[in-house]
Amino acid sequence: MLRLEPRPEPSIAMGLLSPLIALLLTAIIAAGLFVALGKDPLRGLEVFFVQPINGLRPISEVLLKATPLVLCALGLAVCYRANVWNIGAEGQLLVGAIAAGGVALWLSGALPGMPRGSLAVALLVAGVLGGMAWAALTAWLRDRCNANEILVSLMLVYVAQQLLNYLVFGPWRDPQGFNFPQTPTFPSSTWLLPLWQGTRLHWGALLAPLLAVAAWVLLFRSWKGYELQVGGAAPMAARYAGFSSRQALWFALLLSGGLAGLAGAMEVAGPVRQLTPYLSTGIGFTAIIVCFVGRLHPVGIVLAGILLSMMVIGGELAQSRLGLPNALSGVFQGLLLFLLLACDTLVGNRLRRRAA
Amino acid sequence: MTDVRKRALVAGAGAAAAVAALGLSGCGKKEEPVAKAPPAPPKPDPLKAAWVYVGPVGDAGWTFAHDQGRKAVEKEFGDRVQTSFVEKVPEGADAERVIRDLATQGNKIIFATSFGFMEPMLKVAGEFPQVKFEHATGYKTADNMRIYDAKFFEDAYLAGVIAGAMTKSNTLGFVGSFPIPEVLRNINAYTLGAQSVNPKIRTRVVWVNTWFDPPKEAEAAQSLINAGADVLLQNTDSTAVLQTAEKNGKYAFGWDSDMSAFAPKAHLASCIVDWSNYYKKAIKDVMDGTWKVERTVWGVKEGQNALVKVSEVVPAEIRAQVDKLSAGLKDGSFAVFTGPVMDSAGKERLPKGEVASQEWRDKVDFYVRGVEGRIPAGK
Structure with missing residues (x-):
């Protein structure tokens, strides 16, 4: 029998190298899979890891896809470090999108003929407030009724989805849309304008790295962040020190709800430009993976968001260029996660043979 | 520096291998010059x-x-x-x-x-x-x-004819995806088809708000069966409804493709869509340079829709009736939505003797008489 034994002093270098080792192992196994599927492994790896960043437009698409993931994951990292288990970023994102969509519908009626992009900021603010409001429900139920925030935030995802369904099937439905569940396309005044002509990457994406820096400062260079992390790591010690766990709960949830809502508003004002029932593709859930692959660290999260986006896009490219099935990109993502966990475990622990 | 060189090498090797293996296989734009290097026959x-x-x-x-x-x-x-x-x-x-x-x-x-x-x-x-x-x-x-x-509603009508003959409870079930005109048309056609052979038919509908979610579809099918429905149709994409009917000893239909293999006992027929004729036409239009903007809605007549694999348990006269109706759809002597069509509130939506236009079909936002309940988020 084998057993895991904690290493007395885990290597810092190996800790930093572990994601790279995991990535390398994923690439090696992926190459093996390509061979098993009868494809050239080098070409396969090239499609997955080089083509998604081969040129300005592909890079802009990776960053566009990564932006909402990173925004949601930054908020979640603060939550998880504070030991607040917000699983409902998806719902907060959807309500942010709904709020942005509502403001877009209202403003485009109230202020017709505004210049392109002039109202986008209003949509983003609405998104932040919407996401915060939705997260506040979870915080309130946890605070007042001691309800489990994992369950409540998760269940509120479905409520948010139904709210979106109700609006796009009912009151906000495009009257010219043959009953199809969607709002009209919003006017150009509400659009987040692209950074470069011909790409979809909008200036809102610039907020992601800025907010990552802000999150780093908050977590590692501020008193508030210290409070949050002590509360997360050692609740009793935090209480002894006089840190309010209620305050930490509200702060973490409102922050992460606001960031998720911002991500939702960016999807609406950026690439989609209308509300439909399919607005989110599980961004808020994928962000949980991004958050942990990035080890709850803002820099790691930015890198993980980009990596995961590359894998999703690489999976699409592999289908049209190599005729590989879609399931393959799911396999790669799973492999990467598994190997990352395995590497981290082995960096912190060692295997020992045990006499049975 | 070395990294860049390595990448270029990888790209080149990949392209060369792809050429060697297949000769083509969707190389990216960048590799086209490489792919053309061996002199290809003038094709x-x-x-x-x-x-x-x-x-x-x-x-x-x-x-x-x-x-x-x-x-x-x-x-x-x-x-x-x-x-x-x-x-x-x-x-x-x-x-x-x-x-x-x-x-x-x-x-x-x-x-x-x-x-x-x-x-x-x-x-x-x-x-x-x-x-x-x-x-x-x-x-x-x-x-x-x-x-x-x-024209899926043509399939749905033919399925309804069979369902009307096979039901013992006079209650049919429909698992709907989204309440859009296309799906409402299918629910209505299914009900009208059944009523053509059995005027006592009622149809119950459960909405799942998804096109593909096998567990949700199965749950919806089960609740329809629990509510007394014994012949089910769905506008969703999986085989879950059919398999749930099989488990409960009820009947159901395949949708979109031949699903007879998934539920040998429950399967009454499959409402299929065969896009091949349209796709061949579209490709040919591009090759011949005759492609023009238009809207094409094909059905049984053009071989795009059909009810196939009708089960042995369906009585011979009903099978003959389905064949007759299919022939009618093909030669244009029969149309599914022919007035009078009354909605579930008793209002006349299509006057007697009138055949529904494309525009009428595009805007269906009601249940016909015999369908129970209200359309969610409807007006």
């Missing part, structure tokens, strides 16, 4: 055509049916076409990227096979005037984008 370049699917191809259902159409194109045109597809494309912000990438890869015609791809396709179509775009089930067109659809 015209194959027409590149691509499909964008909302679901997995799998082995039954909506996306499977479209992929059968793609395969029929490959078979028909051989090396004159080169097809590719991307499956499980979400209907949010991702679709636009996928469609644009396919256009930049040199595809001359791109098919998007889900309603939610309409707006993204419209955005991309404006950027690639030389590429033809085809969108299934939508309503917006552009100078280089046209739309196509099938």
Whole structure:
């Protein structure tokens, strides 16, 4: 029998190298899979890891896809470090999108003929407030009724989805849309304008790295962040020190709800430009993976968001260029996660043979 | 520096290997000069055509049916076409990227096979005037984008005729996806077909708000059965409804593709859609230079829809009736929506003797008499 034994002093270098080792192992196994599927492994790896960043437009698409993931994951990292288990970023994102969509519908009626992009900021603010409001429900139920925030935030995802369904099937439905569940396309005044002509990457994406820096400062260079992390790591010690766990709960949830809502508003004002029932593709859930692959660290999260986006896009490219099935990109993502966990475990622990 | 060199090497080796292996296989734009290096025989370049699917191809259902159409194109045109597809494309912000990438890869015609791809396709179509775009089930067109659809309600009516004869409880069940005109048409056609042989028919509907979610579909089917429905039809893509009926000893139909293998006892027939004729026509239009913007809605008449694999348990006279109606749909002597059509509130929606126009069918927002309940979020 084998057993895991904690290493007395885990290597810092190996800790930093572990994601790279995991990535390398994923690439090696992926190459093996390509061979098993009868494809050239080098070409396969090239499609997955080089083509998604081969040129300005592909890079802009990776960053566009990564932006909402990173925004949601930054908020979640603060939550998880504070030991607040917000699983409902998806719902907060959807309500942010709904709020942005509502403001877009209202403003485009109230202020017709505004210049392109002039109202986008209003949509983003609405998104932040919407996401915060939705997260506040979870915080309130946890605070007042001691309800489990994992369950409540998760269940509120479905409520948010139904709210979106109700609006796009009912009151906000495009009257010219043959009953199809969607709002009209919003006017150009509400659009987040692209950074470069011909790409979809909008200036809102610039907020992601800025907010990552802000999150780093908050977590590692501020008193508030210290409070949050002590509360997360050692609740009793935090209480002894006089840190309010209620305050930490509200702060973490409102922050992460606001960031998720911002991500939702960016999807609406950026690439989609209308509300439909399919607005989110599980961004808020994928962000949980991004958050942990990035080890709850803002820099790691930015890198993980980009990596995961590359894998999703690489999976699409592999289908049209190599005729590989879609399931393959799911396999790669799973492999990467598994190997990352395995590497981290082995960096912190060692295997020992045990006499049975 | 070394990193850049390595990358170039990888790209070159990949392209060379691909050439050696297949000679083509969808190389990116950059590698085209490499691919052309060996002197090819003077043959015209194959027409590149691509499909964008909302679901997995799998082995039954909506996306499977479209992929059968793609395969029929490959078979028909051989090396004159080169097809590719991307499956499980979400209907949010991702679709636009996928469609644009396919256009930049040199595809001359791109098919998007889900309603939610309409707006993204419209955005991309404006950027690639030389590429033809085809969108299934939508309503917006552009100078280089046209739309196509099938008459599923004809299948649903024929299924209804069988259901009306087979039900013992006089209660039919329908698992609906979204309350859009297309689905309401199918519910209505199913009910009208059943009422044509059994005036006492009632239809219950459960909405699942998804096109593909087997557990949800199974749950909906079970609740319909618990409420007394004994012959089920669905407008969703999986085989779950059929399999739930099998488990409960009830009857149901296959949808989109032949699903008889999934439930040998419960399966009464399959409402199929065969896109191959349309896809062949569309490809030929591009090859011949005759492609023009139009809306194509084909049904039983054009071989695009059919009720197939009718079960042995269906009485012979009902099978004969279905054959007769199919023949009527083919020669135009029969139309599913012929007045009088009354809605569930008793209001006349189509006057006696009138045959529904395309426009009437596009705007169906009501249940016919005999369908129970209210349309969610309806007016």
